[in-house]
Amino acid sequence: MPSPFPGMDPYLEGSEWPSVHSNLIEEMARQLAPQLLPKYVVRSVRRFVMDVPMDLSIMPQTAVPDIGVLSTREPAPVYSGELLAVSPPLQIPTVIPEKVPITSLEIRDVAERELITAIELLSPANKRGEGYREYNEKRGRILQSQAHLLEIDLLRKGRRPPMQRPLPEMPYFVFLSRVEKRPITDVWPIQLNEPLPTIPVPLMPEDDDVTIDLQAALATIYDMFGYGYLIDYTRPPEIPLEGETAVWANERLQQAGFKRMNTQP
Numbered sequence: 001m002p003s004p005f006p007g008m009d010p011y012l013e014g015s016e017w018p019s020v021h022s023n024l025i026e027e028m029a030r031q032l033a034p035q036l037l038p039k040y041v042v043r044s045v046r047r048f049v050m051d052v053p054m055d056l057s058i059m060p061q062t063a064v065p066d067i068g069v070l071s072t073r074e075p076a077p078v079y080s081g082e083l084l085a086v087s088p089p090l091q092i093p094t095v096i097p098e099k100v101p102i103t104s105l106e107i108r109d110v111a112e113r114e115l116i117t118a119i120e121l122l123s124p125a126n127k128r129g130e131g132y133r134e135y136n137e138k139r140g141r142i143l144q145s146q147a148h149l150l151e152i153d154l155l156r157k158g159r160r161p162p163m164q165r166p167l168p169e170m171p172y173f174v175f176l177s178r179v180e181k182r183p184i185t186d187v188w189p190i191q192l193n194e195p196l197p198t199i200p201v202p203l204m205p206e207d208d209d210v211t212i213d214l215q216a217a218l219a220t221i222y223d224m225f226g227y228g229y230l231i232d233y234t235r236p237p238e239i240p241l242e243g244e245t246a247v248w249a250n251e252r253l254q255q256a257g258f259k260r261m262n263t264q265p
Contacts, residue, residue: 001223001226001228001229002219002222002223002228003218003219003222003227003228004233004252004253004255004256004258005192005249005252006193006194006195007172007190007191007192007193007194007195007196007215008154008171008172008190008192008196008218009218009222009227009231010156010171010192010237010239010241010249011231011233011237011238012154012222012227012231013154013155013156013157013237013238013239014237014238014239015238016227016230016231017123017124017155018123019225020221020227021103021121021123022103023221023224023225024121024217024218024221025044025103025104025105025121026044027217027220027221028105028119028121028212028214028217029042029043029044029105031211031212031213031216031217032105032107032201032210032212035210035211036107036203036210038110039109039110039111039207040107040108040109040110040116040203041107041108041110042105042106042107043105043106043108044103044104044105045103045104045105045106046101046102046103047101047102047104048099048100048101048102049099049100049102049125049126049130049131049134049135050097050098050099050100050129050130050131050134051097051098051099051100051124051125051128051129051130051131052095052097052098052128052129097130100123100125100131102123102125102126102131103121104118104119104120104121105118105119106118106119107119107201107203109204115145115147116147116148116203116204117147117148117149117150117201117202117203118142118147118148118149118150119150119152119201120135120139120149120150120151120152121152121154122135122151122152122153122154122155122158123155124155124157124158126158127153127155127157127158127159127160128158128159132158132159136161136162139151139161143177143182146179147179148176148177148178148179148201148202149175149176149177150174150175150176150177150199150201151173151174151175151176151177152174152199152214153172153173153174153175154172154196155172155239156171156172156239157239160173161175163185163187164183167187167189168189170189170190170191171190171191171192171245172189172190172191172192172196173187173188173189173190174187174188174190174197174199174214175187175188176188176199176200176202178202179202180205192241192245192248192249193248193252195215196214196215196218197214197215198211198212198213198214198215199211199212199214233253233256233258234258237249
């Protein structure tokens with residue numbers, strides 16, 4: 001059962017994303033491995049970052065009552081031996097940061113085990129709060145090294161990797177920083193209504209680029225892991241679409257045979 005969308009499926013950006021992330025990383029590694037051997041190898045690397053689940057706000061705005069409704073009467077005196085009634089406390093769950101696993105790919109040369117190219121598939125945890133700061137520190141170390149950096153951002157929410165000029169208003173991006181071209185970065189903006197690109201992956205100067213077919217990788221894991229059976233396309237996506245994009249997605253789903261609720265532009 002293929003996805004009803006020609007490129008990135010916005011329904012994969014919600015609660016299914018952790019599964020999509022790990023499966024897509026492994027599928028990209030499977031594409032790369034036969035192109036790299038025997039001179040290079042690709043390996044998945046797992047680390048943990050602190051994240052606030054569901055992007056909840058830790059400090060909601062405090063409601064201040066209108067001054068006109070405050071009582072100006074003095075409190076009744078409490079005499080010795082008299083018990084003061086205490087109201088029971090409210091029972092409200094707090095927001096607790098949690099460790100979130102993040103998997104990335106590294107291409108290393110077999111002879112020296114040197115890092116040649118780092119490949120990052122961004123997750124919500126890299127794009128907000130403490131995880132964003134941690135990711136930018138790691139990113140900075142790579143950009144100051146002799147390794148290439150490929151960043152794939154298939155999430156509409158959260159902060160993008162920092163650039164010297166504003167990025168166009170697009171839902172998805174691929175960023176490629178080649179060692180020999182820094183600080184210039186190749187940027188692929190991606191619309192929702194177009195297939196994901198086949199992107200180059202640079203190696204050592206004497207070797208040609210290898211490639212990742214992002215659309216083929218996404219289609220493979222979508223079918224293999226049955227995401228089409230888990231997603232309810234008759235409801236809006238967890239990460240909402242807006243305006244003309246929402247109208248287009250609604251029409252696309254109707255053409256695919258899914259009956260959707262009306263969507264306002």
